[in-house]
Amino acid sequence: MMTDSAAPPSKPDVRPMTDVDWEKVLRSGALAGLMLSFIAAIGMVTVLDERTMIDPWLSLGYLALVWVPVFFGFTAASEPTPDGGISPVKGERDLLSGLVTGALAGLCFSFFIVLIDTYDMTDIFSNLLPRLVDLLTFDRGIGVAAAIWIVGCALLGLCGGAAQVVSARVKRMLSWAFVGVAIVAMLEAVIIDLSQGLRVEFVTDFMYAKNGGLTTGAAIILGAIFGAAGFQSSDKTFDQRRQERMSQPKEVLLRKNMVAAGVAILAVIFVPMVVGGLTNELLANVGLFVLLGLGLNIVVGSAGLLDLGYVAFFAVGAYTTAILTSPLSPYWVPELTLDFFSWEDWFWKGWVIVAVVLVMAAISGILVGTPVIRLRGDYLAIVTLGFGEIVRILFLSDWLSPYFGGAQGVTNIPSAAIGPVEIQGTSSQSIFYLTAVFVVIAIYVAWRLQSSRTGRAWSALREDEDVAEAMGINTTAVKLTAFVTGAVLAGFAGMIFAVKVGSVFPISFKLLVSIIILVIVIVGGMGSIAGVIVGAVVLIGVLGGPTQPGLLQEFGQFKLLIYGALLVIMMLKRPEGLWPSVRRQRELRHEELNQDAWLTGTPGTDEEEDDA
Amino acid sequence: MSHILQIDQLRKGFGGVQALDGVDFHIDKGEIVSVIGPNGAGKTSFFNTITGYFSPDSGSIVFNGLNIGGHEPHEITGLGIARTFQNVRLFPNMTVLENVMVAQHSRTSTGIFGTLLNTRGFRKEEAEIEERAKEILSFFGQRLKGYRWDQPAFVLSYANRRRLEIARAMGTQPELLLLDEPTAGMNPRETAEMTELIDRLRTERGITVVVIEHEMRVVREVSDRVVVLDHGVKIAEGTYETVSTNPDVIEAYLGRPAEAGSA
Numbered sequence: 001m002m003t004d005s006a007a008p009p010s011k012p013d014v015r016p017m018t019d020v021d022w023e024k025v026l027r028s029g030a031l032a033g034l035m036l037s038f039i040a041a042i043g044m045v046t047v048l049d050e051r052t053m054i055d056p057w058l059s060l061g062y063l064a065l066v067w068v069p070v071f072f073g074f075t076a077a078s079e080p081t082p083d084g085g086i087s088p089v090k091g092e093r094d095l096l097s098g099l100v101t102g103a104l105a106g107l108c109f110s111f112f113i114v115l116i117d118t119y120d121m122t123d124i125f126s127n128l129l130p131r132l133v134d135l136l137t138f139d140r141g142i143g144v145a146a147a148i149w150i151v152g153c154a155l156l157g158l159c160g161g162a163a164q165v166v167s168a169r170v171k172r173m174l175s176w177a178f179v180g181v182a183i184v185a186m187l188e189a190v191i192i193d194l195s196q197g198l199r200v201e202f203v204t205d206f207m208y209a210k211n212g213g214l215t216t217g218a219a220i221i222l223g224a225i226f227g228a229a230g231f232q233s234s235d236k237t238f239d240q241r242r243q244e245r246m247s248q249p250k251e252v253l254l255r256k257n258m259v260a261a262g263v264a265i266l267a268v269i270f271v272p273m274v275v276g277g278l279t280n281e282l283l284a285n286v287g288l289f290v291l292l293g294l295g296l297n298i299v300v301g302s303a304g305l306l307d308l309g310y311v312a313f314f315a316v317g318a319y320t321t322a323i324l325t326s327p328l329s330p331y332w333v334p335e336l337t338l339d340f341f342s343w344e345d346w347f348w349k350g351w352v353i354v355a356v357v358l359v360m361a362a363i364s365g366i367l368v369g370t371p372v373i374r375l376r377g378d379y380l381a382i383v384t385l386g387f388g389e390i391v392r393i394l395f396l397s398d399w400l401s402p403y404f405g406g407a408q409g410v411t412n413i414p415s416a417a418i419g420p421v422e423i424q425g426t427s428s429q430s431i432f433y434l435t436a437v438f439v440v441i442a443i444y445v446a447w448r449l450q451s452s453r454t455g456r457a458w459s460a461l462r463e464d465e466d467v468a469e470a471m472g473i474n475t476t477a478v479k480l481t482a483f484v485t486g487a488v489l490a491g492f493a494g495m496i497f498a499v500k501v502g503s504v505f506p507i508s509f510k511l512l513v514s515i516i517i518l519v520i521v522i523v524g525g526m527g528s529i530a531g532v533i534v535g536a537v538v539l540i541g542v543l544g545g546p547t548q549p550g551l552l553q554e555f556g557q558f559k560l561l562i563y564g565a566l567l568v569i570m571m572l573k574r575p576e577g578l579w580p581s582v583r584r585q586r587e588l589r590h591e592e593l594n595q596d597a598w599l600t601g602t603p604g605t606d607e608e609e610d611d612a
Numbered sequence: 613m614s615h616i617l618q619i620d621q622l623r624k625g626f627g628g629v630q631a632l633d634g635v636d637f638h639i640d641k642g643e644i645v646s647v648i649g650p651n652g653a654g655k656t657s658f659f660n661t662i663t664g665y666f667s668p669d670s671g672s673i674v675f676n677g678l679n680i681g682g683h684e685p686h687e688i689t690g691l692g693i694a695r696t697f698q699n700v701r702l703f704p705n706m707t708v709l710e711n712v713m714v715a716q717h718s719r720t721s722t723g724i725f726g727t728l729l730n731t732r733g734f735r736k737e738e739a740e741i742e743e744r745a746k747e748i749l750s751f752f753g754q755r756l757k758g759y760r761w762d763q764p765a766f767v768l769s770y771a772n773r774r775r776l777e778i779a780r781a782m783g784t785q786p787e788l789l790l791l792d793e794p795t796a797g798m799n800p801r802e803t804a805e806m807t808e809l810i811d812r813l814r815t816e817r818g819i820t821v822v823v824i825e826h827e828m829r830v831v832r833e834v835s836d837r838v839v840v841l842d843h844g845v846k847i848a849e850g851t852y853e854t855v856s857t858n859p860d861v862i863e864a865y866l867g868r869p870a871e872a873g874s875a
Binding site for chain 2: 444445448449452453454455456457459460463464466467468469470471472473474475481485583584586
């Protein structure tokens with residue numbers, strides 16, 4: 001093994017079959033078997049079996065299993081290429097590694113099936129139901145099932161190993177085909193919604209089976225289409241293409257961005273009209289969390305202040321709106337409604353609420369911010385976490401229940417209106433439009449501030465607080481500005497949330513909400529506006545929010561597990577996020593960039609030229 | 613009076629260690645003064661106390677007639693004292709130009725509302741900030757010019773990082789600049805260039821400079837006056853020639869001669 005990285009690349013000999021790293025294969029196989037057993041034991045297979053991906057033979061439950069041997073086969077065959085080393089030659093040994101890994105995984109998993117079939121362990125592991133055994137044995141008896149799993153996993157592992165061997169282009173083709181089909185199957189509800197809106201139901205009637213899932217025919221056709229697209233696609237990675245895009249002249253880039261923004265705005269205006277209630281509900285939830293994410297992104301992403309109590313400002317916005325509008329809140333008599341450009345009534349009354357929410361959120365930002373702002377890093381995180389909980393408990397307390405209603409919260413929040421158009425909480429479409437308006441404002445705010453005196457001060461603060469101070473930046477004031485800006489955006493999100501739900505309860509403002517907003521920002525890409533949107537779409541749209549169901553509703557109870565797994569994977573593989581800001585990417589990749597530059601001989605690090 | 617900075621009986625201790633033990637110091641406008649001394653003599657503590665990172669235990673620091681002892685660092689920067697750091701501390705992920713732009717924070721004023729409303733004042737100020745940053749960077753000749761403007765600071769070579777740090781300090785538009793070992797780790801050619809640069813700071817920019825330096829050739833060439841610190845105490849002051857032959861200074865650097873030690 002060792003000798004190979006030093007071997008000259010001019011000797012393209014395929015390594016002998018015997019040169020398999022057996023220890024690694026054994027480890028990968030056992031891990032894969034454990035992973036399979038874990039997924040089955042937590043009940044994922046049984047629950048996700050409800051959702052058919054490809055009718056009639058592949059459910060989401062089985063899909064949750066089949067990726068495991070493929071993935072472990074792939075990693076068992078691969079060898080980490082040391083930085084700057086020469087990649088080892090791929091060959092039959094990779095296939096063998098994958099095959100054996102898969103077979104081992106199947107073997108371990110068969111043991112697990114035999115185990116749960118023989119002993120009744122439902123007392124301890126409540127998810128090991130007879131239904132699970134039926135699913136895992138395909139109703140065929142244990143011997144046949146074991147054989148199926150061993151052979152099946154071996155073949156899947158072989159596929160994983162093969163993915164190491166085939167050319168990049170073929171790999172791209174296959175991955176596009178699989179991912180494409182999976183996405184279309186996942187988006188079933190949205191696509192049917194859309195086709196009904198566009199009156200092209202006959203397409204989806206063909207694509208999707210009656211009781212859910214793609215039909216086999218449609219799956220094959222889609223696979224072929226996506227595969228062909230993947231085969232034709234360029235061999236550049238997303239980041240490389242992005243790099244190229246960014247290095248275009250500024251005017252070209254600006255024009256392209258304008259076009260993209262125009263398309264996005266048109267989509268935001270027209271898509272909700274076409275799609276049905278379900279998609280609109282998803283869109284409204286995503287919009288709400290984009291707004292929250294953009295606010296937190298200013299605090300965490302731009303200024304580098306880790307705020308774990310962000311939900312407090314969301315709660316302040318929601319409760320402020322509830323008290324001003326609900327007829328059931330006793331301490332504010334002239335009940336207002338969120339009525340912008342009112343026809344009949346007082347023209348400004350909606351704006352008063354906006355102004356009060358803004359002021360209250362800003363005040364709470366200052367109140368929470370001032371005592372904690374001198375703390376750094378971990379200390380700040382812990383203290384803000386505490387403040388977030390304090391705010392929730394205050395809203396919950398008996399002491400303040402005459403004002404906030406305690407655990408019963410404030411209900412009967414009336415619907416909002418823009419001119420003659422009523423915005424009912426039950427109509428997701430109108431809520432989405434309201435959210436979209438505020439998201440656009442938030443994007444504008446975030447974008448303008450990025451390259452301004454304030455934005456630069458935030459960056460400096462994030463990079464080195466002491467030095468920022470030496471550069472004449474009043475770090476306390478600048479931090480507080482970030483805190484308040486974030487708080488105001490969260491306050492607006494709270495306002496929309498109150499109207500959407502029609503009532504506010506302390507239970508809606510748990511720590512979990514802060515964490516989920518933070519995960520959106522991290523997964524999307526800290527400091528990146530587009531990243532927040534991508535993060536919210538992926539997490540809230542697909543997996544679902546703290547209480548809101550997402551596209552994969554079946555994931556419901558496993559949502560937090562997936563969030564956690566996703567976060568760990570992101571931290572290991574792509575710490576800068578799905579759509580990182582340029583600066584953040586630099587920060588986390590700059591050693592790699594230097595390394596690459598050194599390897600390829602292009603000067604990334606400028607050496608002192610002899611020009612003077 | 614003509615002293616731009618006047619320090620009397622400055623003391624600063626950390627527990628048992630007396631980093632500064634009654635230091636008197638003054639510098640006139642347009643002067644270049646070197647502060648030298650063996651490692652641990654209190655040179656950097658001296659800078660940190662002047663710039664507000666440490667508040668003095670006793671003694672006064674008077675800058676342009678104003679006692680600045682105990683003020684916040686950003687206030688002191690605002691009054692016109694800038695500094696660099698011994699171990700270069702740039703904002704590595706910001707571009708070269710942004711590094712100098714951000715330094716003008718205390719000389720500019722647009723807040724959030726001006727930015728959001730994109731007022732004329734904001735646009736004018738942004739343009740001025742950028743213009744001034746480019747002008748400051750051009751002080752370093754071709755070193756930090758052109759394509760370098762948009763490069764992140766971490767790609768710069770070591771010597772260029774040192775230069776950028778000085779450029780950033782110049783961005784705060786100081787009257788008094790404190791340079792903490794500006795030539796540390798540089799090769800002889802770069803050191804010579806830096807020596808010339810320090811002199812140009814005074815002649816072209818009118819900046820008064822205090823420099824901590826270990827490289828004696830630099831000290832000899834740039835300084836009008838040399839102050840020697842040892843164990844928080846000023847042990848000598850004067851021209852390079854007088855200081856370099858002062859027996860106390862030699863003792864501080866090399867230790868007591870053997871025959872004197874036995875006495």
